[in-house]
Structures are given as structure tokens and as C-alpha cells.
Amino acid sequence: MVTDVAAPRVRSRGAVLLLVTAIVVVALNQRPAVVAVAPLLGELRADTGLSSALAGLLTALPVLCFGAFAPLAPRLARRIGLETAVAASLVLLAAGIALRLLPPVALLYAGSLVAGAAIAIANVLMPAYVKREFTRPGAVMGAYSASLNVGAAAAAGLTVPIGAALGAEWRVALASWLVLAVAALALWLPVAGVRGTRTTPPEASSWSLLRQPLARQVTAYLGLQSVQFYSFAAWLPTLLADAGVPVREGGLLLAASNVTGALGALLIPAAAGRMAAQRPLVVGVLAAYAVGLGGLLLAPASGTLLWVAVFGVAQGGGFALALTLIVLRSPSPLVAARLGGVAQCLGYLVASTGPVVLGALHDATSGWTWPLVLLIALLAPMVWAGWGAARDAVLDPAGTRTASRED
Template sequence: MGAQGPVATSTTARVAPWLLVVAVVVVALNQRPAVVGVAPLLGDLRADTGLSSALGGLLTSLPVLCFGAFAPVAPRLARKVGLETAVAASLVLLAVGTALRLLTPVGALYGGTVVAGGAIAVANVLVPAYVKREFAQPGLVMGVYSAALNIGAALAAGLTVPLGRALGLDWRDALAMWGVLAVLALAVWLPVAGTGRAARGAVAAPGASWGLLRHDLGRRVTLFLGMQSTQFYGLSAWLPTLLTDAGLPTAEGGLLLAVATVTGAVGAFLAPTLAGRLQQGSRGQRPLVVLLLACYAAGLAGLLVLPATGTLVWVSLFGVAQGGGFALALTLIVLRSATPLTAARLGGVAQCLGYLVAATGPVVLGALHDLTGGWSWSLGLLLVLLVPMAWAGWGAARDVVLPEPSRA
């Protein structure tokens, strides 16, 4: 693995590549627990605060809203202070936001969630840019990065409740303990990546280029990311509650969410490799899109019809679909772009709009539950949303590329 990009003094010139991979992984592990860790605690959280299902769902939607709202800010921050310093700052903010949730007022719970979500948004955009700059062949590292995102989510889903109980923590302490992981990541990131002062300006593009949405391909890539993220955040927010309502123990619901994210790590690792191999074929990545949509449909249908029977199969299928779908969405941004600059701009557009759409998922599903008293309508909606996702994925998987926009 070698360095690439316009940076005169690359990090890889002074640090072993495997250490850079470790640094990327520990940062990636932090990019989902602050969001996913809320789901297993929603029952206790709502009982203590009196929040409705819709307001409880907002706690998982707010970070996703921040992913979209702050995505265009990340490249500008990296240009000003250096890419590595910006990632380090995101870890500091993540720890601060997580700690704010310890405060008693409900407003602090939401405020801390916003700070944590903004911090994750910066890392969401800049860590892939760092990988692209530092590795001549970033595909494998992106697969590891995508898998680490899912593993971090799995840790939060599976360990938040049992670890909190083992340590005698209430729901606030159990939620805030993930801030320790951000501090540990900062301790690894700074010695390995440095501050990046010599690399200021390496992120040449100021942000997203909205003109890309004039192209059908740009719209489809953006919609595919948005629909995939809606599926993930919508179901992840309520899966433990859904399974508890179906008769499963509360702790088991959290563990099954962890199973979904672990199988998602497998899908996330494999999808970029398969997408690359399919790139030279006349059908592009369309066979992979069909396979992932079939996994989505089977998993959701199983949870709708037989939530307490074969549950492990349903959540595993959904996990493979969501992990592979997210990794495919990131890969399509790269494959459908003629230049790295276009990829950076398309990534800004797709993450901004895609995550803003996805943020409505937990709230809408929670509101439907409040209105109907069950989860059938919520799962039915997710099944219906597979239709626009299929349309977007089918078009985005074509072996064509977007032209370079004339201006940002």
C-alpha cells in the first residue's frame, strides 16, 4: 500500500500502513454506538422521561439529521485545520456530546445527541477521504472501514444493556459510557495520524456540488443511499422494542440487533469486492443490487409475518442487506465518478440529502406504532420503500460515470 494524492508529506511516509488501518478502524468503531446504543434503552428511557414513541424515535433521528446537515461542513473544516486535526476534533466533540447525555434535563439529552451527531458527520465524510489519500488501492481498506462501522454498531446494540446492568448503571450512564471509546480512539489517532498541518488544503473541493443532481445518475446514487439509510436507521431504532412486543425478552432483542449488525459487517466487507469484480461486466453491479434487495425483502417479510419464529434468520438477512447496501452505496459513489474530485462532491451531496431523508425513518415508524398500536404498518412501509430503492439501485449500478461539474 502506498500513498497517493497531492500531499507532499504523506502520513504513510513515516507510519506503517497497518498502523493507519488500525487508526481508521478505531475511529470507525465510534461512528455508530452513539446512535444505535439508544435503541436497546428506549423502553427504560421512555419510562423514566415520559417521552412518546415518536419523541423517542427522534433521539435516533437527530444524529442522522446531523449526518446530513453537517456533511458539507466537513471538507471546509479539513481545508482549514487539516484533515487529521478535523477527525481528531470530531472525536473530542463526540466524547463531549456523549457526556452531555448524563445531565438530567431532557433538553440536555437531545442537545448531547446533536453534538454527537455533528461530530460523527465530520468523521463520516473525512475518514473515507483520508483512506483515499493515503492508500493507492483503497478498496480493501474501505471494506475494513465499512465492516468496522457495523461492528461498532453491534457492540452498542449487544452490550449496552447487559454491560450497563453488570456495572450497575442506569440508562443515562449506560448510554454515556460509549464516550470512553471515543477517548480511546483519540489516543490512537493522534500518535498515528498526527495533526496533518502539512496536509492543509489537501481536501481541494469546498464541498458538495448540487449541480450533480441535474443528472439522473446523480439522483439515483443519492436516492439509493437515502433509502438504504432509511431502512437501517428506521429498523435499528425499533427492532429491540418490536421483538419485545412480539414476546422476546428485552435483553434478547438487543442481542438480536447486535446479530443484525455483525452479519452486516460481513456484507459490508464483501460488497465492495463484489462490486469491483462486477464493474467490468455489461450489467454493472445490478446482480448485487438484486441480491441485496432480496435479502431486505425476506428479512422484513419474516419480521412482519413471524417475528417470534425464525427471528435469527430474519435479522441476519436484514443485517447482510443493510451492511452490504451501505458499502455498495459508498462504492457506487466512487465507481460512478469520473475523477476523485467528482467522487468527493457526489459524496457530499449523497450524504447530505440521503441522511436527511433517513432521519425521518425512526420518527415515522414510531408515529405509525403510536397510531396503530402495532408494528405491521411500520414494517409494511419499509417493504414499500424497497420499490424506490430498487429503481435507484438499478439505475445507479449501470457501468457509466458522471461528468466533472464545471463548478462547485
């Protein structure tokens, strides 16, 4: 259920630990279905004959689904219960990953679509679930956000070695992440359960929140941050390969960026929860983006580990901050789910264009200079959006005004 009035349950320390573990394992599943494609793009394109733009679409499709299906998540949770909706998302994710095993290229895209829809549901509902179940959600949001990065790092660094160890083609390597989805479902069901009462939909539409500048700024910050992450995840191994870095090392460097991202994701939500306004964190994140992207633009084959590590801190901390802002700017779990649905719908629809545009721009210019220049230019509107979203304010649930704690 998603409700404004439900209070956090009283649990023993062991029960809290089990619940946090379940949240972490669910989070681990929310990036591999997307990130695992990037290290395999060369082999995939050689086998299927896909162009750079179509290969970019394969990576972008789940992100497009994150946006398209995000508004359905709060409705699904109200109908069948929040816990049940998360369990259903894990079943869908397993089905989407399994579809990628089948030979037709169309089913490769279909599996990406199903997996993207599944992740969209969990993306929206997990922060709302954390807000409902924990009186101080900052530390748990940090663990959740860090786990997103760990899952992405594992997919980036292990997908190719798993395929090699199994002596299997790229399809089997992609489908190997099915094991993690099944494990998450097996843990979630006994710990969180599928219980939950139905509640009636709120009178105000989720989209009415966008009448408030604060909601629009949170949405814009999430979307622009996600453009950076998914564009980087889709094309970094290829960019580095074109600069002379071996393909296997490119996947490992992508994994390294997600490992450093996990550190930023772990620390920033806890820090954000102790601050009335999170603007210093926004400035720090944007500075790290500028250093990482600038380094890749000027010297992609020199100091590469430093550039991807700094970018990793930026993307991990930036995305964790975006999710935490959804929680902090919302007065209740229900509003957090509504804002999450709207922000992720529009934000991920924008983000889904990133890999495709960068792939097309690379094909048009035969290089990575202009794609990187574009990502750097997008930092300017991200500063504006983050600065507004990080102010000390909360949303009005009716969607008509911003209830600000600032004078």
C-alpha cells in the same frame, strides 16, 4: 487536505497496518452514539415520560445531523486539513456523548445533536481519505464498512449489560461509549496526525453535482438504504418485545443483525471494486432486504434469528455498497468528498424521518404491521436508485454531465 492531485503516500507494511487500524477504530465510533439508544428506550421512556414519537426523534436526531452537517465536512477539511478535521470530529463526539450524562432531558437531545454533527464529518471524510491514501481502496473500504457494523453490534448488544455490570442507570450506560471515542482520538493523532495544507475551494459547488442523474441516483440509494437501517435499529427491540421476545434478547438480536452485517460490509466493497458495474450486488442486497422484512412481518416470533441475520446482511452490505459507490463513481478524492457531502446530506435527512414516522405509525395503528409494510414498499424505489447508481460511469467534476464508460 482534500485535493485532486495528492498521491497515496509510500508506507511500510507496518505503517499501513497501523493506519488501517486507526481507520477501523474511528469507524467503530460512528454508530454506537445512535444505536445504543434503542436497547434503552423502554427504561428511558419510563424515566422521562417520552412518547414513542419523541423517543423516535431522539434516535432520529443524530441521523438528521448526519444530513445537516455533511456539506460542511469538505469545507472544514479544505480549511484545516483532512486529518485534522477527523480528529476534531472525535473531540466533538466525545463531548456529545458526555452531555448525555447530565440530567435535563434537553441536554440528552443536545448531546445527540453534537454527536450527530461529529459523526457527519467523519462519515463524509473517511471514504475520501481512504480513496486518497490507497491506490486500491476496495479492501480498506470493506474493513471500514465492516467496522461500522461491528460498532453498531457492540452498542446494541453490550449497552444494557454494561449498565447492569456497573449497576448504573441508562445515562451511564449510554455514556460508557465515551471511552471508545477517546481511544480512537488517542490512536488517530499519532498515526494519521493533524497535518495537512490548506487548499482553495473548488470552483464548482458540490450541489452542482446533482445536475447529473448519476449523483442523484447515488444519493437516493444511500438515503433509502439508510431509512431501512435507522428505522430497524431504532425499533427492532421494541417490535420484538411486542411480539413476546424478552427485551435483553431483542438487544442481542439487533447486535446479531449488525454482526452479519459486518460480513456483508467486509465482502461487498472488495467485490464491487473488481466489477465495472455493481448491479448484481444491488439485486442481491434488495433480495436479502425482502426476505428479512417479509419474515419479520409474517412471523416475528418464529425464525427471528434468521430474519434479523438476513436483514443484517442486507443493511451491512447495502450501506457498504452505498459508500463504495461514492468512491467508485468519483474520479478523485475531492469529488468523492463533494459527492459524499451532498449524498449524505440529502440521504440522511430522508433517513432521519424513518424512526419518527415508524413510531408515529405504530402509535396510530397499535402494531407493527403497517410500519413493516412501509419499509417493504420502499424497496421499490431503492431498486431504481441502486440500478442507476451501480452502472459503469463516473461523475464530471464540473457537475455538468456524467462521464460514462458505457456506450
